[in-house]
Amino acid sequence: xxxxxxxxxxxxxxxxxxxxxxxxxxxxxxxxxxxxxxxxxxxxxxxxxxxxxxxxxxxxxxxxxxxxxxxxxxxxxxxxxxxxxxxxxxxxxxxxxxxxxxxxxxxxxxxxxxxxxxxxxxxxxxxxxxxxxxxxxxxxxxxxxxxxxxxxxxxxxxxxxxxxxxxxxxxxxxxxxxxxxxxxxxxxxxxxxxxxxxxxxxxxxxxxxxxxxxxxxxxxxxxxxxxxxxxxxxxxxxxxxxxxxxxxxxxxxxxxxxxxxxxxxxxxxxxxxxxxxxxxxxxxxxxxxxxxxxxxxxxxxxxxxxxxxxxxxxxxxxxxxxxxxxxxxxxxxxxxxxxxxxxxxxxxxxxxxxxxxxxxxxxxxxxxxxxxxxxxxxxxxxxxxxxxxxxxxxxxxxxxxxxxxxxxxxxxxxxxxxxxxxxx
Amino acid sequence: xxxxxxxxxxxxxxxxxxxxxxxxxxxxxxxxxxxxxxxxxxxxxxxxxxxxxxxxxxxxxxxxxxxxxxxxxxxxxxxxxxxxxxxxxxxxxxxxxxxxxxxxxxxxxxxxxxxxxxxxxxxxxxxxxxxxxxxxxxxxxxxxxxxxxxxxxxxxxxxxxxxxxxxxxxxxxxxxxxxxxxxxxxxxxxxxxxxxxxxxxxxxxxxxxxxxxxxxxxxxxxxxxxxxxxxxxxxxxxxxxxxxxxxxxxxxxxxxxxxxxxxxxxxxxxxxxxxxxxxxxxxxxxxxxxxxxxxxxxxxxxxxxxxxxxxxxxxxxxxxxxxxxxxxxxxxxxxxxxxxxxxxxxxxxxxxxxxxxxxxxxxxxxxxxxxxxxxxxxxxxxxxxxxxxxxxxxxxxxxxx
Numbered sequence: 001x002x003x004x005x006x007x008x009x010x011x012x013x014x015x016x017x018x019x020x021x022x023x024x025x026x027x028x029x030x031x032x033x034x035x036x037x038x039x040x041x042x043x044x045x046x047x048x049x050x051x052x053x054x055x056x057x058x059x060x061x062x063x064x065x066x067x068x069x070x071x072x073x074x075x076x077x078x079x080x081x082x083x084x085x086x087x088x089x090x091x092x093x094x095x096x097x098x099x100x101x102x103x104x105x106x107x108x109x110x111x112x113x114x115x116x117x118x119x120x121x122x123x124x125x126x127x128x129x130x131x132x133x134x135x136x137x138x139x140x141x142x143x144x145x146x147x148x149x150x151x152x153x154x155x156x157x158x159x160x161x162x163x164x165x166x167x168x169x170x171x172x173x174x175x176x177x178x179x180x181x182x183x184x185x186x187x188x189x190x191x192x193x194x195x196x197x198x199x200x201x202x203x204x205x206x207x208x209x210x211x212x213x214x215x216x217x218x219x220x221x222x223x224x225x226x227x228x229x230x231x232x233x234x235x236x237x238x239x240x241x242x243x244x245x246x247x248x249x250x251x252x253x254x255x256x257x258x259x260x261x262x263x264x265x266x267x268x269x270x271x272x273x274x275x276x277x278x279x280x281x282x283x284x285x286x287x288x289x290x291x292x293x294x295x296x297x298x299x300x301x302x303x304x305x306x307x308x309x310x311x312x313x314x315x316x317x318x319x320x321x322x323x324x325x326x327x328x329x330x331x332x333x334x335x336x337x338x339x340x341x342x343x344x345x346x347x348x349x350x351x352x353x354x355x356x357x358x359x360x361x362x363x364x365x366x367x368x369x370x371x372x373x374x375x376x377x378x379x380x381x382x383x384x385x386x387x388x389x390x391x392x393x394x395x396x397x398x399x400x401x402x403x404x405x406x407x408x409x410x411x412x413x414x415x416x417x418x419x420x421x422x423x424x
Numbered sequence: 425x426x427x428x429x430x431x432x433x434x435x436x437x438x439x440x441x442x443x444x445x446x447x448x449x450x451x452x453x454x455x456x457x458x459x460x461x462x463x464x465x466x467x468x469x470x471x472x473x474x475x476x477x478x479x480x481x482x483x484x485x486x487x488x489x490x491x492x493x494x495x496x497x498x499x500x501x502x503x504x505x506x507x508x509x510x511x512x513x514x515x516x517x518x519x520x521x522x523x524x525x526x527x528x529x530x531x532x533x534x535x536x537x538x539x540x541x542x543x544x545x546x547x548x549x550x551x552x553x554x555x556x557x558x559x560x561x562x563x564x565x566x567x568x569x570x571x572x573x574x575x576x577x578x579x580x581x582x583x584x585x586x587x588x589x590x591x592x593x594x595x596x597x598x599x600x601x602x603x604x605x606x607x608x609x610x611x612x613x614x615x616x617x618x619x620x621x622x623x624x625x626x627x628x629x630x631x632x633x634x635x636x637x638x639x640x641x642x643x644x645x646x647x648x649x650x651x652x653x654x655x656x657x658x659x660x661x662x663x664x665x666x667x668x669x670x671x672x673x674x675x676x677x678x679x680x681x682x683x684x685x686x687x688x689x690x691x692x693x694x695x696x697x698x699x700x701x702x703x704x705x706x707x708x709x710x711x712x713x714x715x716x717x718x719x720x721x722x723x724x725x726x727x728x729x730x731x732x733x734x735x736x737x738x739x740x741x742x743x744x745x746x747x748x749x750x751x752x753x754x755x756x757x758x759x760x761x762x763x764x765x766x767x768x769x770x771x772x773x774x775x776x777x778x779x780x781x782x783x784x785x786x787x788x789x790x791x792x793x794x795x796x797x798x799x800x801x802x803x804x805x806x807x808x809x810x811x812x813x814x815x816x817x818x819x820x821x822x823x824x825x
Contacts, residue, residue, distance in 0.1 A: 008506040010481045014434070038432050040764050078691075082681035087750045089757025108757055135694055142697040142717065145649040149545045250647075253535070253543040284485075285475040297531030300539050320539045352480045359482020359501050365433050367764045 013358045016392070018371060018385050021203075024213060026221035028197045033375065034213060035205040038368030041109040043206035045116075045216065046372065047123065050231040051194035052099045054169040054311075057186070059178040064137065065187045065195075066094035066101050071132035074125040076118065078132050084118055092119070098170060099233065099310050100380055106369075109207045116219040124224055126191065128184040141179045151255035152320060154247050154421035159257040162417045163314060165239030170311060197221070198229045201379075205372035238312055240417060247421040254326045254422025258333070259316035260415050265308040265381055269406065271394035273306070273315075276406045278353040279345055280304050280336065281317055283360075285352075287336045288317070296332070298325040310381060315410070323423045333413065340407035344400040354396050361392060425617075426773040426782045427609045428601040430766045436602035437767040438498045438508030440516075441774035443597075444590035445492040446569075447562040447630060447708070455569020458489040459533050459578060460586055464496065466525030468515050481507040489567050492707040495774070499767055502603045506612055513616035516596070519587060526580055533575050537568050545648045546818060549715075556640050557656040557711055557814040561633035592623035597777045601770035633658070633709065636812050643817040645824060650697060650717040651724050652818035653731070657807045659703060659712040663779060668755075668791040669803045670703050670712060675751035676743060676800070677701035677714070677734065682750070684734055685714075695722050695730050707779070712807050724817055738804035742797040755792045 021033040049066075056062040070085075070092050071078040085092055090107035105119050147153045157173050164171040202220075204212065238261060263270055274282075281288035281304030288302045302319035321329050365371055378387055449456045464487065465474050478485045481504035487496040498508040541547045550566045558564035569575050598617065600609045636658055660666045678685045678701040689695045699716035714735070718727040762768050776784040806812075 007477070008504075008510050010477070010507060011503040013482055013501055014503065016434070038764060040760055042760055042764060079682065079687065082687070083750070086680035086682040086754055087746075089754040106761070108760060132691065135691055138694065138719070139690075139697050142650060146545055149647070149649070151543065251543045252538045283479060285473070285479050293532055294528060297528040297535070300532055300536040320535075320543070322535060322538065352476065355482045356479040356484075360484065362433065362482070362501055363435060363484060363499055366435070366766070368432065369764070 010355075013355065013362070016358070016362050017389060018365060018374075020385055021372075021375060026202070026217045028221045028224050030197050030200050030202055030221055032202040032204060032213060032216065033372070033379075034208045035203070035372045035375070036208045037371055038206060040368065041207050042368065043107060043109045043112065043204065043208060043212060044369045044372065045105045045119070046203040046376065047103045047119075047220075048100050048201045048203065048376065049103070049195055050099065050199040050229070051101050051190070052097045053172065054098050054233055055194060055231055056190065058181065059172055059174040060140070060182050061186055061190050062101060063096040064133070064140070064182065065190045066096055066103065067136055068128050068133060068184075068187060069094065069103065069122045069126045071136070072127045072129040073121040074127060075121045078129065081118060081122065084114070088115060090115055092122070109212065112212060112215050116215050120220045120224070123195070123220065128187050128191070130184060133184050133187075137179060137182070144174060144179070151249055151251055151253060151421040152318075154249060155255035155257040155318075155419045158245050158247055158421065159259065159316070159417060159419035162241045162245050162419065163238065163259060163261065164312075165241070168236055168238055168311075170309065193230045196228075196230065197224055199231050203372045203376050206368045236311060242415055242417050244418045244420060246424070247419070248424060249421050250423050252323065253320045254323050254420060255318070255320045256326070256329060256418065256420050257316060257318050258416045258418040259314050260410070260417060261312055261314050262306070262410055264313050266383070268394075269402075270313075271391045272398040272402050273406055273410065274391075275350070275353060275357065275395050275398050276340070276403050276410070277304055277306050277315055278357050279349065279403065280340065280411070283353070283356050287340070288333065291336060292319070292329055292332050296328075298322065298329050298332075302329070308381060326420065326422065330418070337407070337411040337413050340411055341404065343404075345403050347400065350400055350403065354398075357395060358392050361388065425598040425600070425610065425613050426777050427599075427604075427606045428766075428769050428773060429603075429605065430601055430769060431603045432764075432766065434502050434603050435766065436500050436502050436505035436508070436600065436604045437770040438500065438505065438512060439495065439599040439601070439767070439770040439774050440497070440512045441493055441495045441597045441599065441771075441778055442591060443595050443778055444494055445490050446565060446567040447491050448590065448626075448628065449562065449565075451562070451565075453574055453578060453582060454565040454571075455533070455567070455575045456578060456582070456586060457494055458567045458569070459529060459575055460583065461487050461489045461494050461496075462529040462533060463519070463525060463583060464515055466522055466529065467520045468518060469520055471511065471514055472520070474511060474515065477507055477511060483507060491563055491567055493775075493778070495771065497767065497771065499602075505600075505602075505604050509612045509616040512598070513620060516591060516593060516617070516620055521580060521584055523580055526578070526583060530575055530578060533568075534572055537572050537575070541566075541568055545646075546652060549652070549654050549816065549818060552642065552644060552818075553654055553656050553814065553816045556642055556816065557636075557658065558633055560631040561708065562630060563633075563706065563708065563710060588623060589626045592625050593617060593620045594622040595625045597774045599770045599774035599777065601773065602766040630708065636814075639810050639813045639815070641815040641817065643819060645819045645821050647822075648818070648820050649822070650720065651820050651823060652717050652816075653715070653724060653728050654816040654818060655714045655731075656711040656814045657714075657812045659710060659807050660803075661709045662705070662707045666799070666803050669795045669799045670807065672748070672751045672755065672792060672795055673738065673800060673804055673807070674701045674703050674712065675754055676738070676747060679751055679754055684737075685731070688734065689716075689730055693730070694719050695727050699731070720823055724819070728815070735804070735808040739801065739808055741801075743800045745797065748795070748797055748800065752792050752795070756789045759789050
């Protein structure tokens with residue numbers, strides 16, 4: 001027998017337990033989570049602020065406040081800040097979230113003594129200059145206009161409006177007029193209200209030792225004083241409008257985004273649901289991919305995924321397909337839903353998806369910075385690394401019966417919000 | 425074969441780079457290398473579904489095709505690294521060549537063509553700019569192909585011929601990086617690949633691109649919100665001494681918010697909403713791009729003139745030592761950041777080994793160090809010469825109706 005048919009034995013995953021962070025408290029009370037990892041002399045500092053889109057008085061405020069930070073402080077103008085960052089080969093990026101926003105500094109460890117004071121100035125004393133504000137606002141507006149042309153974006157926006165309901169904070173998207181109704185005064189007051197140490201947390205990863213933490217404490221935290229938190233978040237009940245919602249748009253492809261709200265991340269059947277999602281559309285060999293791409297060729301890709309946020313969790317399915325295949329894709333989706341409800345997933349397939357998902361978890365810890373990112377996404381939902389261990393154990397213990405029961409409960413196409421953007 | 429040990433995570437990357445890309449295609453069958461990449465996942469006599477064992481082993485796999493290369497990679501939990509060796513060796517020996525797989529993948533690639541190139545605003549820029557800049561060299565078509573018909577007409581015989589003339593152990597580099605010791609990696613490679621016979625690989629004879637002697641331009645109108653200017657200039661090859669100088673030139677112009685184009689033309693004068701200068705990264709003499717979307721308050725001609733002034737400055741004035749130092753520091757730092765991922769390391773090692781020596785990866789930052797202001801000026805004069813420019817005016821229908 002040719003050796004090429006002599007398959008190597010596949011071994012089960014070794015138990016995977018990421019090292020927990022070292023937690024310390026800075027001089028002004030800010031908590032710092034340190035993840036020492038990797039052998040490159042690089043470091044990432046994430047300053048996480050409870051100042052996301054759910055806190056903003058009007059669209060764009062949280063995004064522009066964060067983006068404008070590095071455009072000028074009382075000590076340095078935007079040109080100087082940009083030059084210092086570039087000269088040291090460093091990056092200072094702002095990411096806007098629903099509940100938290102993050103300012104991340106990535107640099108070579110040896111440049112920290114130069115760059116942390118710069119970061120401190122940007123965070124402590126931003127001035128929100130008019131000129132830079134106008135340029136950035138205009139660039140964002142153009143980006144917005146461009147995105148409005150993409151069927152993928154249109155489908156995603158329509159989807160979230162109907163999944164959460166118009167009034168829900170997760171369904172608030174900028175509109176043309178929002179770009180006219182914003183000014184630097186709004187940003188300044190948002191900054192004053194929300195950028196306080198009591199609403200901040202630090203995550204540091206890479207080559208992190210005591211001296212790194214000392215530098216951060218000394219320059220970023222000492223003298224930046226604690227004020228009481230202002231981050232109010234009100235509860236909000238989603239108002240889902242299930243069924244098809246169609247946006248007409250010219251083009252050669254149609255984008256489809258479908259989904260519904262499901263149990264939260266800390267629910268006991270969440271890990272099993274992730275497994276069901278895996279079987280359905282969570283990896284390259286999933287049911288949806290095999291049927292709709294690999295068997296029929298209707299699309300370049302189709303996937304399903306679970307999105308967990310503080311105010312709710314949903315399963316989403318996304319694809320872009322030729323306009324003429326739109327109905328066929330929806331039919332095949334419904335067909336795969338039904339199949340999972342009526343037939344048990346074969347053991348070999350179930351085991352394969354379990355192995356894939358636990359491998360995927362290990363793979364996500366790639367590089368020195370990823371560990372902090374993963375921890376942070378758990379932390380935002382009030383969880384920590386213990387979750388991962390329990391999650392993998394529960395996912396692996398899930399039976400085909402459980403998957404079928406979950407499919408019967410959660411894979412009813414008539415319960416889904418289906419957003420469609422394209423030419424009919 | 426190349427190996428690199430990195431125990432940052434308990435994973436191993438198995439990367440196999442074949443020295444074949446879109447430039448090796450028959451001009452009547454463009455897009456073939458990329459279509460073929462899809463077919464490599466269509467199964468072999470021994471492994472009907474390539475992905476099954478990968479996923480069972482907790483692994484992930486993918487591939488990409490460029491004008492120069494086709495690269496396949498897997499990342500696996502370290503205890504299952506051998507699965508990657510086995511699977512890659514298996515499909516190096518032969519494929520199932522199923523007509524159904526060809527039918528389906530032709531259609532999948534057609535949808536990819538639409539999704540990525542036709543149904544995106546500005547998505548067809550590459551399809552328009554390449555044939556303007558290149559008259560003879562196969563870089564004139566994109567990896568997706570010159571047109572959809574070329575993909576739709578591909579036959580199974582052509583697929584087989586392509587496989588047997590390009591997919592061979594003597595035309596590939598295997599690169600292993602991650603939590604695996606060298607002796608184990610080499611033993612596994614020997615075990616799975618050692619007996620695969622060499623094949624007759626078609627020698628590469630690419631037509632030379634004649635030197636461009638006159639500026640070229642085309643104009644199109646599309647349903648996009650802003651007017652775009654897309655310029656391409658011929659530049660040196662990946663292995664030329666001037667490659668790193670060209671890279672630094674692109675950083676002086678547009679690396680970061682303190683760069684010349686961003687500071688002057690985006691931030692201060694707001695002529696452009698977004699403006700970039702970058703090198704294509706091609707192996708053969710390729711293209712240096714300057715691309716931007718124009719603020720509607722300015723005419724396209726005016727905007728282009730402003731870019732031209734900056735390019736002229738690169739040609740006429742020596743760059744200041746501290747500005748040059750800034751972009752060198754930046755290049756060094758990006759190199760370190762990139763190396764923080766085992767899969768990147770595996771890919772880069774395979775690339776450098778294909779270019780002649782994996783050890784080059786250690787000298788990359790040095791090559792930037794020795795670039796002088798005179799070099800910057802000399803290379804800028806070669807690249808930014810007006811006769812060397814191909815310009816695509818990509819106009820917005822609504823702004824120009």
